[in-house]
Amino acid sequence: xxxxxxxxxxxxxxxxxxxxxxxxxxxxxxxxxxxxxxxxxxxxxxxxxxxxxxxxxxxxxxxxxxxxxxxxxxxxxxxxxxxxxxxxxxxxxxx
Amino acid sequence: xxxxxxxxxxxxxxxxxxxxxxxxxxxxxxxxxxxxxxxxxxxxxxxxxxxxxxxxxxxxxxxxxxxxxxxxxxxxxxxxxxxxxxxxxxxxxxxxxxxxxxxxxxxxxxxxxxxxxxxxxxxxxxxxxxxxxxxxxxxxxxxxxxxxxxxxxxxxxxxxxxxxxxxxxxxxxxxxxxxxxxxxxxxxxxxxxxxxxxxxxxxxxxxxxxxxxxxxxxxxxxxxxxxxxxxxxxxxxxxxxxxxxxxxxxxxxxxxxxxxxxxxxxxxxxxxxxxxxxxxxxxxxxxxxxxxxxxxxxx
Numbered sequence: 001x002x003x004x005x006x007x008x009x010x011x012x013x014x015x016x017x018x019x020x021x022x023x024x025x026x027x028x029x030x031x032x033x034x035x036x037x038x039x040x041x042x043x044x045x046x047x048x049x050x051x052x053x054x055x056x057x058x059x060x061x062x063x064x065x066x067x068x069x070x071x072x073x074x075x076x077x078x079x080x081x082x083x084x085x086x087x088x089x090x091x092x093x094x095x
Numbered sequence: 096x097x098x099x100x101x102x103x104x105x106x107x108x109x110x111x112x113x114x115x116x117x118x119x120x121x122x123x124x125x126x127x128x129x130x131x132x133x134x135x136x137x138x139x140x141x142x143x144x145x146x147x148x149x150x151x152x153x154x155x156x157x158x159x160x161x162x163x164x165x166x167x168x169x170x171x172x173x174x175x176x177x178x179x180x181x182x183x184x185x186x187x188x189x190x191x192x193x194x195x196x197x198x199x200x201x202x203x204x205x206x207x208x209x210x211x212x213x214x215x216x217x218x219x220x221x222x223x224x225x226x227x228x229x230x231x232x233x234x235x236x237x238x239x240x241x242x243x244x245x246x247x248x249x250x251x252x253x254x255x256x257x258x259x260x261x262x263x264x265x266x267x268x269x270x271x272x273x274x275x276x277x278x279x280x281x282x283x284x285x286x287x288x289x290x291x292x293x294x295x296x297x298x299x300x301x302x303x304x305x306x307x308x309x310x311x312x313x314x315x316x317x318x319x320x321x322x323x324x325x326x327x328x329x330x331x332x333x334x335x336x337x338x339x340x341x342x343x344x345x346x347x348x349x350x351x352x353x354x355x356x357x358x359x360x361x362x363x364x365x366x367x368x369x370x371x372x373x374x375x376x377x378x379x380x381x382x383x384x385x386x387x388x389x390x391x392x393x394x
Contacts, residue, residue: 058359061301
């Protein structure tokens with residue numbers, strides 16, 4: 001019975017981590033848009049390449065934030081959550 | 096002892112101050128890391144705990160490394176500015192002047208002339224963040240991949256931002272939460288709290304993801320080289336040959352580019368938040384009122 005409970009905890013954490021990484025879709029699309037527009041801008045005005053590139057990298061790094069929220073949650077669910085959940089389960093076992 | 100020799104000795108002392116903290120940290124890490132099977136992804140290694148009323152205060156390798164980074168930056172500053180002259184004749188003075196000029200230009204471009212006094216603070220944030228992220232190149236646990244360190248900086252910056260917002264008076268600050276309509280108040284408060292959270296998560300998540308991916312790649316190469324080179328004789332088959340050099344390619348992006356980028360973005364966001372949060376008109380009005388009040392009794 002205990003093995004089953006721990007198995008459910010591990011499975012739930014793994015599925016949750018996988019779902020959390022869906023957050024990567026948004027920044028992917030957003031950064032793709034940003035780079036596409038930057039390429040267009042450089043194509044139109046090649047002399048402004050430096051300014052456009054640095055602004056684009058800055059914007060990309062900020063657009064990444066929401067994806068990183070998902071990543072942090074995923075890492076927590078894989079490396080931190082299982083052991084603490086199992087600990088909670090162990091401390092609540094009926095004696 | 097002549098003056099030249101004295102100067103040279105002081106230079107060497109400063110250089111030792113730059114390098115020794117890292118060496119001490121590396122020795123500490125090698126001595127205290129528990130030997131285990133394979134590669135594992137864990138948090139910072141805890142050296143010892145100090146009992147405190149609410150929770151034990153853990154002294155981890157992250158604290159040790161960040162103190163080392165601070166001492167090292169201090170030593171670097173002393174070394175760069177030692178023996179400066181009006182007309183520079185050493186390379187390091189030129190480098191120091193270049194850094195100061197760049198930071199001043201950055202502040203002038205992004206914040207305006209009013210905030211020139213912020214240059215040392217912004218440069219300090221940038222330097223400590225960049226050097227902390229780069230310390231992973233020496234095999235240390237980068238302090239920026241620990242939430243506690245980055246959250247501390249973010250809270251510091253948040254207090255600074257709030258202080259500058261309050262310079263226009265308490266009433267306009269509180270009123271700012273009820274705009275455009277009072278219904279938006281909860282959202283505005285959440286948005287205000289989200290500032291330090293997002294700043295710290297952005298920085299810490301970027302560096303931590305680099306650490307995790309590098310570790311995973313290293314362990315994968317470990318297994319692969321064990322599989323491929325198991326026919327080699329003697330001790331040669333125990334050495335993970337594929338791990339020599341290959342992870343360095345990843346480290347160029349994750350450690351150098353990502354670390355420096357996040358340092359720049361953290362400083363940039365600090366500048367922008369302070370410059371946009373400061374209510375310039377209200378502050379001017381307040382100053383004018385104060386001046387009038389002061390002038391009245393004299394008249």
